Amino acid sequence: MPVPRAIAEPVAALINEFSKLPTIGPKTAARLVFYLLNRPRHEAQALAEAILAVKDKVHLCTTCYSLTEHDPCDLCSDERRDASMICVVAEAKDIYAIERTGAYKGRYHVLGGLISPMDGIGPAQLRVKELVERVGADAPAEIILATNPNAEGEATALYVGRLLQPLGMAVTRLAYGLPIGGDIDYADEVTLARALEGRRVL
Amino acid sequence: MRLPHIELTNFRNYRELELEPAAGLNVFLGANAQGKSNLLEAIAMLGTGKSFRTSRESEVIREGASRAVVTGEAHSRMGIVRLGCMVESGPRSAHKRYLVNGKDVRYARFLGRAAVVTFVPADLQMIGGAPSLRRAFLNAALSQEQPPYYHELVRYQRALTQKNAMLRSETADRELLEVYEQTLIEAGTALWLARDEAVQALALHAEQAHRRWSAGTEHLELRYHPNVPAQAPTHDAVVEAFTTHLRAHRDAERVRRTALVGPHRDDLRFLLGGTSLAAYGSQGQQRTAVLALKVAEYHVMRKRTGEAPILLLDDVLSELDAARAAAFLEGIGDVDQGFVTATELDSRFPAARKFEIDAGRLRVQA
Ligand SMILES: [Zn+2]
Numbered sequence: 001m002p003v004p005r006a007i008a009e010p011v012a013a014l015i016n017e018f019s020k021l022p023t024i025g026p027k028t029a030a031r032l033v034f035y036l037l038n039r040p041r042h043e044a045q046a047l048a049e050a051i052l053a054v055k056d057k058v059h060l061c062t063t064c065y066s067l068t069e070h071d072p073c074d075l076c077s078d079e080r081r082d083a084s085m086i087c088v089v090a091e092a093k094d095i096y097a098i099e100r101t102g103a104y105k106g107r108y109h110v111l112g113g114l115i116s117p118m119d120g121i122g123p124a125q126l127r128v129k130e131l132v133e134r135v136g137a138d139a140p141a142e143i144i145l146a147t148n149p150n151a152e153g154e155a156t157a158l159y160v161g162r163l164l165q166p167l168g169m170a171v172t173r174l175a176y177g178l179p180i181g182g183d184i185d186y187a188d189e190v191t192l193a194r195a196l197e198g199r200r201v202l
Numbered sequence: 203m204r205l206p207h208i209e210l211t212n213f214r215n216y217r218e219l220e221l222e223p224a225a226g227l228n229v230f231l232g233a234n235a236q237g238k239s240n241l242l243e244a245i246a247m248l249g250t251g252k253s254f255r256t257s258r259e260s261e262v263i264r265e266g267a268s269r270a271v272v273t274g275e276a277h278s279r280m281g282i283v284r285l286g287c288m289v290e291s292g293p294r295s296a297h298k299r300y301l302v303n304g305k306d307v308r309y310a311r312f313l314g315r316a317a318v319v320t321f322v323p324a325d326l327q328m329i330g331g332a333p334s335l336r337r338a339f340l341n342a343a344l345s346q347e348q349p350p351y352y353h354e355l356v357r358y359q360r361a362l363t364q365k366n367a368m369l370r371s372e373t374a375d376r377e378l379l380e381v382y383e384q385t386l387i388e389a390g391t392a393l394w395l396a397r398d399e400a401v402q403a404l405a406l407h408a409e410q411a412h413r414r415w416s417a418g419t420e421h422l423e424l425r426y427h428p429n430v431p432a433q434a435p436t437h438d439a440v441v442e443a444f445t446t447h448l449r450a451h452r453d454a455e456r457v458r459r460t461a462l463v464g465p466h467r468d469d470l471r472f473l474l475g476g477t478s479l480a481a482y483g484s485q486g487q488q489r490t491a492v493l494a495l496k497v498a499e500y501h502v503m504r505k506r507t508g509e510a511p512i513l514l515l516d517d518v519l520s521e522l523d524a525a526r527a528a529a530f531l532e533g534i535g536d537v538d539q540g541f542v543t544a545t546e547l548d549s550r551f552p553a554a555r556k557f558e559i560d561a562g563r564l565r566v567q568a
Binding site: 115116117118120122123151154155158159162163188189190193 | 311349353
């Protein structure tokens with residue numbers, strides 16, 4: 001949508017830049033720009049510098065393909081972490097979700113997305129080959145496939161599982177379950193059926 | 203199952219409408235294009251969450267409004283539940299929201315809370331039309347009755363789209379193709395078994411109704427015609443047949459660049475006295491068979507859910523001659539609650555409450 005001429009050129013330019021971001025439409029972009037115009041200069045500078053720092057200083061770790069300032073990343077170079085386990089996730093942000101649990105002390109591998117041929121994303125577009133090579137070289141005892149329980153996450157896990165199985169280590173998948181604090185009688189039939197399949201001995 | 207209170211907001215030609223239908227048959231009377239079918243469409247959406255008239259659902263939003271809302275109170279053996287279905291206009295397509303007792307829920311959690319059986323004139327073409335019409339009938343009926351069926355159907359369709367995308371793009375990753383085929387076999391087997399069971403139940407009721415109408419002279423048969431024929435209707439036999447069929451058609455699928463094997467190519471066949479109704483039946487014979495199928499759908503759903511579904515008849519009785527219309531109503535029997543549209547009052551309807559509809563206004567007739 002073209003920005004009306006009546007607006008000063010730098011304002012129009014910034015609205016245009018914001019509108020390119022995901023989930024931000026022209027209206028929201030304009031609101032953000034007018035908000036920034038009313039803030040002190042140092043705040044705007046801090047924002048601009050933070051954006052540039054992300055581009056200049058953050059790279060992909062060449063081992064796990066997570067985001068890092070130095071290579072290998074903190075998680076890959078931390079000797080206290082268990083190198084015999086690799087948790088495979090779709091995106092770097094999934095690592096932060098798992099780390100917040102404090103329940104996992106192994107290493108990670110970021111695929112960079114999920115397989116979806118209808119969207120033009122095949123294994124070659126992801127870091128699948130890199131995972132197989134890494135597993136071949138490091139010979140970990142267990143690979144945990146932690147992709148989302150949706151159609152693309154399932155297909156990606158099945159595919160990666162097929163490639164890894166011949167290498168001989170344990171390949172596991174996150175269990176499906178009921179939300180903690182939820183009621184069994186309020187869970188949908190599919191979730192409940194999956195939770196039953198994944199039941200454990202007490 | 204009953205809906206004693208229904209409200210529409212900005213739905214088609216209704217700005218605000220409150221409706222208090224009675225138990226039994228409610229008749230919407232009025233000339234054409236006054237909004238009778240719009241009401242039926244709204245009521246059906248409380249059950250199926252989908253319009254039976256359009257796939258472009260933003261059409262249901264009243265001109266100038268940003269969202270259409272239907273809410274209703276469903277009274278059943280399970281208690282009272284408040285249902286809501288909203289269609290909001292979006293930049294590209296309409297956005298739908300489903301509410302149960304005021305809470306936003308996923309479609310799968312909404313579907314089937316109020317069981318409905320809808321009968322529209324287009325259904326009368328089902329036997330002579332494309333197989334996709336008959337699959338759509340089975341999918342709609344089964345999804346409403348069985349939440350796991352809907353889940354498997356979605357799973358199947360997603361995997362099918364991905365497989366077709368691979369076949370079109372010629373990415374020869376055998377391993378990945380097998381991943382999608384594994385899902386197709388799993389989900390497809392669940393669809394196969396559910397359809398087979400459902401068609402047997404439908405066939406029984408349809409045959410009974412039809413036998414009464416024809417005074418026992420004509421024998422109606424319904425047959426599930428799966429694309430993958432299995433030795434026996436068991437999980438293992440279907441999985442095996444599916445696997446063998448996929449292997450046998452692998453080259454053909456690559457050449458045709460589309461998935462040729464599976465329940466997305468199933469059919470439902472109608473036979474009268476052993477011969478195909480689609481090929482040799484008269485229009486009248488085909489119509490009577492559809493009536494029998496609809497009567498069967500009603501009774502099967504009643505049996506499965508333990509209570510009578512809501513019956514919705516859109517202009518369908520006026521399409522039928524007097525004898526067939528009477529036979530249909532007789533086949534259904536007593537309704538818990540039903541809704542019928544008609545241009546004039548017909549003595550055949552045992553109407554519990556009559557509503558006159560004129561340019562989007564509703565008046566209860568004494
Ligand atoms: Zn790393």
